Amino acid sequence: MDELTIHDDGSGTLKYAINLSSSRVKVNSILALDSLDGKKVPSIDEIKAKVILFKKTLALQNGISGVSVSENYTDFIFKFECNFSSVYLLQDALRKTFAIISNDQSITQQDFYWLSFDSKILKRSVPSIAIDKLHKLSQNDINLLKTGSYTSISRFDRIVDHFENSLSKLSKDSKSLMIRTDTYSLKEKQSILENTIHLFSN
Amino acid sequence: MKNLFFYLLIVISFSFSAQNSETLIPKDAVTVFSINNINLLQKISIDELISYEFMEEIHQELFDGSTSGKTLKDAGLDFDQKFNIFYGKADNFELSGFTFGIKNKEHLFTVFDDFEAVSYPKLKGVVVYESFFNNLILKDGSALLIRVEPSMEYVKQVTDSIWFARGNENIYLIDEETEGDDILKEQIYEEEVIEGNSFPNAASDPNEKNYNELMDSVQLVFQHKQLEELLNELFVENVNLINSDFHFKAQLLHSVEGTFYFDNSRNLDNSSGLWYFQAFLPSLYKDIQELYAGNLILGDLILKDKSVEFNIEVLYGDKLGSIYTEMNDSHFDKQVLKYIPESSTGYFTYNINLRKAYEKAYEVIIPILEEEKNTQISMNILTIELLNEFVNKDALFGTYKGSMFASFNGIKKIKTKKIEFFYDEETFEYGEREAEAEEDMPIVTLGFSIKRKDIPEIVLKHLARLTSKVKNMGDYWRFDNAILDAAPLFMISKNGLFIFTNDEDLAINHSDGYEKKAISTAKAKKAKKSGFLYGFIDIATTLSRFPDDLLGAKQNQMIQSLRGKSGSLELKSSRTTNDKTTIQLIYSFTGNEQIGKHLLDLINIIFVVSK
Numbered sequence: 001m002d003e004l005t006i007h008d009d010g011s012g013t014l015k016y017a018i019n020l021s022s023s024r025v026k027v028n029s030i031l032a033l034d035s036l037d038g039k040k041v042p043s044i045d046e047i048k049a050k051v052i053l054f055k056k057t058l059a060l061q062n063g064i065s066g067v068s069v070s071e072n073y074t075d076f077i078f079k080f081e082c083n084f085s086s087v088y089l090l091q092d093a094l095r096k097t098f099a100i101i102s103n104d105q106s107i108t109q110q111d112f113y114w115l116s117f118d119s120k121i122l123k124r125s126v127p128s129i130a131i132d133k134l135h136k137l138s139q140n141d142i143n144l145l146k147t148g149s150y151t152s153i154s155r156f157d158r159i160v161d162h163f164e165n166s167l168s169k170l171s172k173d174s175k176s177l178m179i180r181t182d183t184y185s186l187k188e189k190q191s192i193l194e195n196t197i198h199l200f201s202n
Numbered sequence: 203m204k205n206l207f208f209y210l211l212i213v214i215s216f217s218f219s220a221q222n223s224e225t226l227i228p229k230d231a232v233t234v235f236s237i238n239n240i241n242l243l244q245k246i247s248i249d250e251l252i253s254y255e256f257m258e259e260i261h262q263e264l265f266d267g268s269t270s271g272k273t274l275k276d277a278g279l280d281f282d283q284k285f286n287i288f289y290g291k292a293d294n295f296e297l298s299g300f301t302f303g304i305k306n307k308e309h310l311f312t313v314f315d316d317f318e319a320v321s322y323p324k325l326k327g328v329v330v331y332e333s334f335f336n337n338l339i340l341k342d343g344s345a346l347l348i349r350v351e352p353s354m355e356y357v358k359q360v361t362d363s364i365w366f367a368r369g370n371e372n373i374y375l376i377d378e379e380t381e382g383d384d385i386l387k388e389q390i391y392e393e394e395v396i397e398g399n400s401f402p403n404a405a406s407d408p409n410e411k412n413y414n415e416l417m418d419s420v421q422l423v424f425q426h427k428q429l430e431e432l433l434n435e436l437f438v439e440n441v442n443l444i445n446s447d448f449h450f451k452a453q454l455l456h457s458v459e460g461t462f463y464f465d466n467s468r469n470l471d472n473s474s475g476l477w478y479f480q481a482f483l484p485s486l487y488k489d490i491q492e493l494y495a496g497n498l499i500l501g502d503l504i505l506k507d508k509s510v511e512f513n514i515e516v517l518y519g520d521k522l523g524s525i526y527t528e529m530n531d532s533h534f535d536k537q538v539l540k541y542i543p544e545s546s547t548g549y550f551t552y553n554i555n556l557r558k559a560y561e562k563a564y565e566v567i568i569p570i571l572e573e574e575k576n577t578q579i580s581m582n583i584l585t586i587e588l589l590n591e592f593v594n595k596d597a598l599f600g601t602y603k604g605s606m607f608a609s610f611n612g613i614k615k616i617k618t619k620k621i622e623f624f625y626d627e628e629t630f631e632y633g634e635r636e637a638e639a640e641e642d643m644p645i646v647t648l649g650f651s652i653k654r655k656d657i658p659e660i661v662l663k664h665l666a667r668l669t670s671k672v673k674n675m676g677d678y679w680r681f682d683n684a685i686l687d688a689a690p691l692f693m694i695s696k697n698g699l700f701i702f703t704n705d706e707d708l709a710i711n712h713s714d715g716y717e718k719k720a721i722s723t724a725k726a727k728k729a730k731k732s733g734f735l736y737g738f739i740d741i742a743t744t745l746s747r748f749p750d751d752l753l754g755a756k757q758n759q760m761i762q763s764l765r766g767k768s769g770s771l772e773l774k775s776s777r778t779t780n781d782k783t784t785i786q787l788i789y790s791f792t793g794n795e796q797i798g799k800h801l802l803d804l805i806n807i808i809f810v811v812s813k
Binding site: 001003017019021022023024025026028029032074075077151153155171172173176178 | 623
């Protein structure tokens with residue numbers, strides 16, 4: 001689930017949550033292995049160390065504040081939240097942080113922005129790094145995606161005038177939009193989350 | 203007289219048909235598969251053949267399009283000679299490869315198209331070819347495809363000695379420096395120049411090899427040297443596995459479709475796990491070697507109408523044999539059969555007498571250890587002897603007698619808890635709630651014969667006091683979330699068995715056994731008649747359904763090698779004697795694939811298991 005709140009000045013908050021609690025048995029069984037599909041399976045301690053590195057690295061980036069990550073290794077629910085001064089700084093910060101924690105400098109060279117905001121219009125798409133990862137999934141994993149769900153929420157200080165993605169649902173106060181889909185459909189068609197949201201002028 | 207003539211004719215023709223390719227197997231081969239009747243493989247495509255794990259060493263040679271659409275017949279192989287696959291490990295190198303007969307050299311080189319002839323003047327009547335990875339050696343209509351790899355430990359040892367003799371610094375210290383930031387590196391460089399006492403750093407001189415280049419050169423030199431020594435041994439001194447081990451020679455004469463040879467005593471010699479004994483306790487290591495002397499595993503592969511049988515003989519010396527004989531002197535525990543349901547698609551029983559094995563091992567091993575004049579070993583012997591006196595062996599071996607069984611009862615949905623995110627439909631604010639979930643889990647039962655049921659009961663009673671997750675349910679104990687932190691484990695202590703299972707149905711409804719729903723009398727009889735071991739797996743319904751992510755890499759590789767196959771695997775054993783135990787693995791198939799393919803399937807299973 002992602003929840004993006006954008007204030008009129010372009011600053012905002014990004015919340016991101018991963019809930020693997022319905023696959024506890026599977027996740028625990030994978031964690032009990034040394035390797036899977038020829039790749040080393042990290043231990044919980046290694047995952048925790050990576051989360052700390054992510055948190056510390058992101059907090060150091062320009063325009064980012066209030067970084068917090070909550071980790072629940074019983075139900076495997078991870079929640080991340082940070083404040084940003086502009087969506088562009090947010091994206092640069094995330095790109096740099098992912099490049100550092102995954103030791104992959106090519107991520108920083110991607111000039112693709114998946115969010116843009118000009119005080120009236122918010123354009124959303126799916127980050128290319130996520131698309132790359134989706135292409136690497138095996139058929140077995142792809143089938144499992146059918147049981148997962150994805151929710152994307154965009155919140156504003158102002159009322160939404162109109163939006164282009166017909167799958168979006170407008171909240172009662174007309175200041176928020178939500179798109180819900182399953183992870184398999186998202187893998188098949190990443191444009192499912194794309195949206196251009198027009199806000200009323202102040 | 204006619205019969206005698208006919209018999210001689212068979213012997214002579216067999217001797218002719220079995221010549222050559224096996225004489226090219228080096229004496230250092232520890233594991234050898236020999237396929238005698240390779241006519242069975244005539245129609246198998248090479249692409250299919252090289253997809254097996256046991257062919258992985260020559261994948262690089264053959265996965266280059268040169269094999270596309272070709273069969274072994276197209277590759278110019280002589281189907282009157284044996285096809286031998288071998289693997290071995292000597293002190294400083296590993297070797298692996300194949301030997302086979304050649305009928306058409308031209309056809310052979312359409313498949314092995316990356317080889318170039320190299321000169322070995324000492325070898326008469328032998329032509330040696332090499333490619334980037336392997337060597338192909340031809341002699342009198344037979345071929346040896348071999349890869350010799352020096353052990354990296356040895357290569358590194360020699361590289362280090364050359365590296366330091368040249369006045370270089372420790373490579374790891376240099377690496378640490380290069381990881382620092384640029385400013386730090388500059389400072390260090392300046393200091394070195396000023397002090398003027400820096401060691402020559404090979405990396406800074408283009409005419410000097412850096413550490414990795416030096417290691418590559420050492421590896422290459424050893425590879426050539428070891429290959430040359432091996433070829434001299436084979437073709438000049440005429441030393442090969444046949445004339446080095448009479449067991450192997452005798453094995454080759456068996457008129458079966460294939461044979462298997464595995465010398466565990468030599469495998470022990472080269473086992474890296476025993477390096478400490480080799481280095482620091484050489485006399486004890488010698489005693490261990492003696493204990494394992496003659497420990498060979500020999501097998502015959504026999505093709506029948508709808509099955510491939512693998513008859514294995516495990517040979518050992520007197521001392522090891524006396525321990526195994528005592529260990530396997532155990533009565534079959536009939537109670538276990540009650541707990542294997544007829545619907546089970548995979549089960550095994552293991553029947554040993556741990557107390558007798560312990561006592562015999564104590565009798566055999568303690569005198570060996572006592573001869574060792576080493577403080578640590580002496581202290582260990584003292585501890586073992588004191589434990590032997592003070593520990594209540596009746597209680598210990600009454601709790602675990604040594605016999606056990608396991609059964610796989612399919613995949614079931616088990617109830618677990620999940621946290622659900624839910625959203626307010628008006629504000630889209632989200633909340634969390636606990637909900638029921640279902641996940642697939644293999645249902646497995648594992649049981650042990652037990653004489654002292656009171657001992658695990660003591661443990662469980664105390665556990666129940668410590669945590670509410672452990673509950674006495676009357677006929678069974680329940681331990682919540684014990685499996686993968688999600689599913690309950692049930693424990694049943696009845697009928698002289700202590701059973702662990704995640705099958706709720708077994709715990710609640712069948713704690714005294716499945717009665718009429720247990721395995722049939724015919725199946726039970728087979729298990730009872732087998733020696734210390736019996737196993738059965740229905741391949742399609744067991745292995746194909748077993749989740750990949752519950753097993754380690756090696757187990758997964760074995761299961762992958764059987765996926766998509768039909769039929770069943772049955773494992774039986776004989777009574778153990780002082781010199782051998784016989785084990786039989788039967789692979790029965792129902793599909794319509796070529797019989798040669800089933801033979802390769804079984805060889806592949808054995809290869810993956812023995813690797």
